[in-house]
């Protein structure tokens with residue numbers, strides 16, 4: 048295990064916030080701490096880099112195929128297809144197709160659609176299995192994380208991280224790399240689960256998006272903006288991901304009660320979105336669109 052002495056964002060001291068477990072895989076207990084200065088939540092202590100791999104040893108984790116096989120498979124596929132298109136419709140309002148880097152591209156569905164829409168796409172994916180699927184299914188160019196150090200500076204018009212930054216051990220170093228790779232007029236897109244959402248408070252230690260110890264950080268819109276500003280990015284806008292609250296509800300209900308409960312998961316998902324609409328846009332998940340700070 049690795050202990051982190053200071054807040055990764057503002058370097059101040061922290062206090063314990065929540066003790067809960069890896070509901071998904073190992074059932075081991077972990078602690079989340081909170082920065083006394085900026086309120087940032089992070090898993091501490093956490094498995095060292097070489098130990099982290101074992102917490103991803105599940106086929107379900109790569110593709111979330113547990114949902115695909117079990118609950119409402121057709122609906123899940125439809126929503127996935129719709130949300131992929133919706134992402135491009137949003138992003139292309141801010142950036143015309145050019146060079147796109149998707150960090151943590153998984154099995155490549157987002158990049159495959161980008162290719163169809165005229166983007167020149169590159170993927171980064173640490174899982175060998177997911178990487179092989181992305182290459183064989185969609186003929187994509189996908190490398191492991193070591194490729195990040197070899198890509199040319201300022202090359203990418205858009206860099207996307209869909210629920211990825213919360214998994215990255217060297218957070219500040221990764222932010223520096225993203226700053227180096229992004230074109231001066233490029234768009235950085237970061238999607239994250241929101242520990243300040245209603246469903247996070249409601250499910251508390253059973254909230255599936257704490258996903259310990261795979262999620263090393265538990266961002267809110269406020270703390271993620273601090274991190275972006277620290278690394279010389281300016282946030283243009285914040286957008287909700289309205290389907291995530293339902294998905295998180297489906298996963299969290301069994302962690303809370305031991306049973307699946309589709310109607311209740313749906314209700315909490317809906318309530319979370321309504322609450323967010325009236326409370327500072329604290330949706331279950333959010334997307335931040337940023338540009339490099341002008342020097």
Ligand SMILES: [Zn+2]
Nearest residue numbers: 054057082085
């Ligand atoms: Zn802090």
